[in-house]
Amino acid sequence: xxxxxxxxxxxxxxxxxxxxxxxxxxxxxxxxxxxxxxxxxxxxxxxxxxxxxxxxxxxxxxxxxxxxxxxxxxxxxxxxxxxxxxxxxxxxxxxxxxxxxxxxxxxxxxxxxxxxxxxxxxxxxxxxxxxxxxxxxxxxxxxxxxxxxxxxxxxxxxxxxxxxxxxxxxxxxxxxxxxxxxxxxxxxxxxxxxxxxxxxxxxxxxxxxxxxxxxxxxxxxxxxxxxxxxxxxxxxxxxxxxxxxxxxxxxxxxxxxxxxxxxxxxxxxxxxxxxxxxxxxxxxxxxxxxxxxxxxxxxxxxxxxxxxxxxxxxxxxxxxxxxxxxxxxxxxxxxxxxxxxxxxxxxxxxxxxxxxxxxxxxxxxxxxxxxxxxxxxxxxxxxxxxxxxxxxxxxxxxxxxxxxxxxxxxxxxxxxxxxxx
Amino acid sequence: xxxxxxxxxxxxxxxxxxxxxxxxxxxxxxxxxxxxxxxxxxxxxxxxxxxxxxxxxxxxxxxxxxxxxxxxxxxxxxxxxxxxxxxxxxxxxxxxxxxxxxxxxxxxxxxxxxxxxxxxxxxxxxxxxxxxxxxxxxxxxxxxxxxxxxxxxxxxxxxxxxxxxxxxxxxxxxxxxxxxxxxxxxxxxxxxxxxxxxxxxxxxxxxxxxxxxxxxxxxxxxxxxxxxxxxxxxxxxxxxxxxxxxxxxxxxxxxxxxxxxxxxxxxxxxxxxxxxxxxxxxxxxxxxxxxxxxxxxxxxxxxxxxxxxxxxxxxxxxxxxxxxxxxxxxxxxxxxxxxxxxxxxxxxxxxxxxxxxxxxxxxxxxxxxxxxxxxxxxxxxxxxxxxxxxxxxxxxxxxxxxxxxxxxxxxxxxxxxxxxx
Numbered sequence: 067x068x069x070x071x072x073x074x075x076x077x078x079x080x081x082x083x084x085x086x087x088x089x090x091x092x093x094x095x096x097x098x099x100x101x102x103x104x105x106x107x108x109x110x111x112x113x114x115x116x117x118x119x120x121x122x123x124x125x126x127x128x129x130x131x132x133x134x135x136x137x138x139x140x141x142x143x144x145x146x147x148x149x150x151x152x153x154x155x156x157x158x159x160x161x162x163x164x165x166x167x168x169x170x171x172x173x174x175x176x177x178x179x180x181x182x183x184x185x186x187x188x189x190x191x192x193x194x195x196x197x198x199x200x201x202x203x204x205x206x207x208x209x210x211x212x213x214x215x216x217x218x219x220x221x222x223x224x225x226x227x228x229x230x231x232x233x234x235x236x237x238x239x240x241x242x243x244x245x246x247x248x249x250x251x252x253x254x255x256x257x258x259x260x261x262x263x264x265x266x267x268x269x270x271x272x273x274x275x276x277x278x279x280x281x282x283x284x285x286x287x288x289x290x291x292x293x294x295x296x297x298x299x300x301x302x303x304x305x306x307x308x309x310x311x312x313x314x315x316x317x318x319x320x321x322x323x324x325x326x327x328x329x330x331x332x333x334x335x336x337x338x339x340x341x342x343x344x345x346x347x348x349x350x351x352x353x354x355x356x357x358x359x360x361x362x363x364x365x366x367x368x369x370x371x372x373x374x375x376x377x378x379x380x381x382x383x384x385x386x387x388x389x390x391x392x393x394x395x396x397x398x399x400x401x402x403x404x405x406x407x408x409x410x411x412x413x414x415x416x417x418x419x420x421x422x423x424x425x426x427x428x429x430x431x432x433x434x435x436x437x438x439x440x441x442x443x444x445x446x447x448x449x450x451x452x453x454x455x456x457x458x459x460x461x462x463x464x465x466x467x468x469x470x471x472x473x474x475x476x477x478x479x480x481x482x483x484x485x486x487x
Numbered sequence: 488x489x490x491x492x493x494x495x496x497x498x499x500x501x502x503x504x505x506x507x508x509x510x511x512x513x514x515x516x517x518x519x520x521x522x523x524x525x526x527x528x529x530x531x532x533x534x535x536x537x538x539x540x541x542x543x544x545x546x547x548x549x550x551x552x553x554x555x556x557x558x559x560x561x562x563x564x565x566x567x568x569x570x571x572x573x574x575x576x577x578x579x580x581x582x583x584x585x586x587x588x589x590x591x592x593x594x595x596x597x598x599x600x601x602x603x604x605x606x607x608x609x610x611x612x613x614x615x616x617x618x619x620x621x622x623x624x625x626x627x628x629x630x631x632x633x634x635x636x637x638x639x640x641x642x643x644x645x646x647x648x649x650x651x652x653x654x655x656x657x658x659x660x661x662x663x664x665x666x667x668x669x670x671x672x673x674x675x676x677x678x679x680x681x682x683x684x685x686x687x688x689x690x691x692x693x694x695x696x697x698x699x700x701x702x703x704x705x706x707x708x709x710x711x712x713x714x715x716x717x718x719x720x721x722x723x724x725x726x727x728x729x730x731x732x733x734x735x736x737x738x739x740x741x742x743x744x745x746x747x748x749x750x751x752x753x754x755x756x757x758x759x760x761x762x763x764x765x766x767x768x769x770x771x772x773x774x775x776x777x778x779x780x781x782x783x784x785x786x787x788x789x790x791x792x793x794x795x796x797x798x799x800x801x802x803x804x805x806x807x808x809x810x811x812x813x814x815x816x817x818x819x820x821x822x823x824x825x826x827x828x829x830x831x832x833x834x835x836x837x838x839x840x841x842x843x844x845x846x847x848x849x850x851x852x853x854x855x856x857x858x859x860x861x862x863x864x865x866x867x868x869x870x871x872x873x874x875x876x877x878x879x880x881x882x883x884x885x886x887x888x889x890x891x892x893x894x895x896x897x898x899x900x901x902x903x904x905x906x907x908x
Binding site: 074078079080081082083089101103105110112115117134136145156170175177197204361362409410417 | 493494495496497499500501502503504507508510511521522523524525526527528529530531532533534535536538539554555556557558559560562564566576577579580581586588590591596598600610618621623625626629636729731782783815816817818830831834838841844845846847848849851852853863866867
């Protein structure tokens with residue numbers, strides 16, 4: 067077997083400890099923010115029947131971007147490209163037992179067959195947070211407040227990122243009236259608006275013409291989207307009034323935000339870096355009021371939520387110089403072994419530390435020279451190195467060296483314990 | 488679309504918050520034990536090229552039990568059935584940069600297409616812990632000590648579970664000599680011994696006869712396996728002498744333990760519940776000294792480690808009545824809203840609590856009656872319910888009810904903060 071068959075599969079990432087530590091840092095910020103607002107953690111299988119996504123996820127996502135899995139039993143399964151349909155399935159299965167509103171969050175892995183590029187891979191992590199069973203501006207405001215709180219916690223300011231939001235229901239009323247559109251024309255226009263930021267103005271106008279819109283409609287659209295009237299969406303205004311004052315600057319109403327996924331029914335929003343060279347939203351979400359009934363639920367269970375992927379966020383942090391450097395070694399103490407016949411003494415010391423819940427690492431090659439052991443400790447970011455030679459053993463002491471300060475001293479095992487615990 | 492197409496895929500599990508909380512409890516016990524011994528966390532992709540497993544994982548695992556995934560680029564990918572081959576791949580890719588010995592652990596998801604049964608599903612979680620780059624009895628003992636420490640931490644005693652261990656190298660020498668076997672005969676016999684515990688004695692003897700073993704060999708085998716000489720494996724004896732005294736009772740030498748996977752080269756072990764009705768090992772592991780070179784590595788990097796799946800362990804805990812009941816609600820405080828016009832006051836209070844890192848949940852329907860709000864709080868395991876009516880607001884106080892004790896009192900927001908943080 068040639069060596070090159072053992073490469074990482076295209077679009078996938080290997081998480082060596084120093085990288086994984088950063089993943090854990092990020093997921094803890096997300097999940098702790100969710101907990102601050104009372105959200106419980108859940109998880110779903112990563113394999114779902116393909117039917118679960120039909121007519122809910124975008125067709126593009128489903129037809130071109132899913133990994134299909136052969137169930138040996140004959141069903142067509144997919145590696146989940148998103149969590150919301152699974153969330154709806156879990157809720158419908160227990161809609162008579164669960165107590166609403168539900169506050170649920172999840173950190174998990176997802177797969178999309180896309181061209182790998184900066185901030186986008188085929189396997190990624192995503193934080194999903196959703197509030198199910200209530201349709202109120204207060205609920206919308208809670209979800210938006212959580213999104214802004216995450217940025218605040220990460221030390222990111224409104225000048226770095228803006229959460230652009232709109233109201234799909236208000237937009238339909240507004241554009242249908244102003245441009246005299248029927249339901250089908252509106253739907254076509256909505257899908258076009260979803261691409262507006264990715265296209266040149268002239269190309270976009272030509273595209274609308276091809277789609278059958280009149281010159282008058284095409285010329286009116288930009289100013290309608292750019293300057294909505296103050297009463298565009300009273301619901302959105304109420305929602306924004308319920309955001310804490312110190313977070314209000316994170317938000318701008320922007321009618322070009324419509325979101326690609328079919329299941330959104332009201333509030334929609336996306337976070338965009340203001341200064342970044344990344345040409346994509348950092349994350350998005352919105353209100354979806356019909357999802358559980360669409361998959362067979364009996365109850366009216368409106369929902370609102372959003373999902374943040376890890377990859378765009380990490381690229382954004384790199385640009386802002388906000389990625390922390392975290393030691394991936396969970397143990398700060400390296401216990402050397404002086405010689406094969408004192409090995410048991412060093413082993414007894416680490417056992418003593420571990421019994422007292424102190425993380426400690428032991429040299430496991432009794433013949434390794436002390437100098438080599440110090441080199442290993444230094445290369446692996448240990449703060450303390452302990453030597454237990456015959457003299458220390460006779461005096462019931464250990465020799466402790468602090469690799470950060472260079473300081474060295476003789477102390478008892480009990481003193482060591484109080485120093486490090 | 489009929490409702491029944493939206494079922495959980497066979498062999499998969501939905502993790503509602505109360506179940507997921509137990510998963511988190513278990514994974515934290517595993518990962519904290521690893522940290523106690525200085526093991527860093529890492530992760531690998533869940534999709535790997537099928538070639539990575541050839542000649543390493545058991546053929547049975549590969550041919551019958553993998554989920555195959557269509558990479559739209561044409562490669563044959565599998566949903567990982569185990570982690571060790573990925574671990575070897577990560578190490579080989581950086582064998583000149585990494586500092587050995589490596590102490591690595593991981594908690595992740597795996598997939599095997601097996602018949603779902605008690606303690607076995609098609610999607611499961613597994614804790615993998617491995618020590619790479621050193622071949623010494625001290626290293627073997629560290630891995631075994633970690634395994635026993637997990638049981639001790641979980642409150643499980645040597646009368647509940649035994650870690651049965653053997654030495655594949657010693658076994659080959661011992662059986663080849665005593666039964667005059669050549670290399671091929673030995674390999675055949677080893678694969679047979681792997682099934683010995685699952686078969687009736689007579690059926691097993693007949694099977695050996697079919698495999699070409701003599702009556703003499705067949706009749707000698709049981710006593711050879713049951714009563715190994717004291718010097719069967721000096722290495723294993725040294726290893727056991729390095730286990731802390733309070734953990735020694737967890738271990739028994741048992742030559743019937745050989746492990747199915749082809750890559751083990753020395754120490755092998757399995758944990759078996761002594762009293763459980765589960766007819767399978769709780770987990771297993773061993774030493775694998777050739778794995779990285781087998782996939783193209785240049786360095787000699789011996790390894791030792793083990794993996795514990797979640798499902799058998801959970802069944803075992805259920806039998807022992809050791810599954811904890813954990814509140815899945817991360818917030819202990821429910822803040823009610825008295826009326827629509829005092830909603831902002833309640834919102835200000837939760838904002839104040841959250842600013843001070845106290846998890847708090849707010850009612851989001853300003854028109855919901857107070858009685859309904861109390862019902863919701865009680866059903867969702869909140870400890871405290873807060874009422875902010877016009878009188879409390881005038882006096883800058885909150886009314887606090889402790890649902891556990893029934894106690895009710897008026898306190899200031901600052902007093903509330905010191906009570907709950």
